[in-house]
Amino acid sequence: MVKTSKTTKKRDPSQFSVAKRWTPRLAKHWTPVSRAFLEHFASLKPPLTAAEAMLVVQLISFKWDESNPFPSVATLAARMGCGERNVRKMLRKLEAVGYVVREARVGTSNLYELSGLFRKLEQLVPDEAKIVSLSERRSDPAAMEA
Numbered sequence: 001m002v003k004t005s006k007t008t009k010k011r012d013p014s015q016f017s018v019a020k021r022w023t024p025r026l027a028k029h030w031t032p033v034s035r036a037f038l039e040h041f042a043s044l045k046p047p048l049t050a051a052e053a054m055l056v057v058q059l060i061s062f063k064w065d066e067s068n069p070f071p072s073v074a075t076l077a078a079r080m081g082c083g084e085r086n087v088r089k090m091l092r093k094l095e096a097v098g099y100v101v102r103e104a105r106v107g108t109s110n111l112y113e114l115s116g117l118f119r120k121l122e123q124l125v126p127d128e129a130k131i132v133s134l135s136e137r138r139s140d141p142a143a144m145e146a
Contacts (some may be wrong), residue, residue, distance in 0.1 A: 031061040040124040044117075046097055054080060055090050059100075059112050072109040 014020070019027035037056070041048040048056065058076050062069035073091070077084040091112075094100040099117035102110050 036121050036125045052090050068111040068113045070109045070111045
């Protein structure tokens with residue numbers, strides 16, 4: 001019987017920096033987007049189109065903390081390269097299905113609350129305990145046979 005040992009090499013955390021993944025200049029202009037969103041936006045019930053998903057990414061780019069983002073429709077349209085009417089139509093759909101709640105404000109841009117979308121996505125993300133269990137089984141060939 002041959003014994004093998006796994007050697008885990010410690011990785012330098014700086015190798016995972018945004019600047020290393022993109023460039024130092026682009027690292028100053030990045031938006032964190034959950035992988036769960038990227039993997040599951042088309043699996044939501046109802047699913048998001050690619051354009052609606054990009055609209056959500058644009059909204060997220062204005063979400064700097066736990067507060068709700070408040071970009072103007074004009075800003076969203078300019079960033080997406082489409083008309084304000086198109087953005088409003090997508091926002092109405094996101095509201096109708098409960099992914100976004102719009103809080104109208106007089107004299108300034110609306111607030112966009114995204115917890116409905118977040119709750120739906122969390123239902124699609126596998127339970128962490130199951131992920132660990134599966135990875136443990138994969139690392140133990142005897143457990144895979146069970």
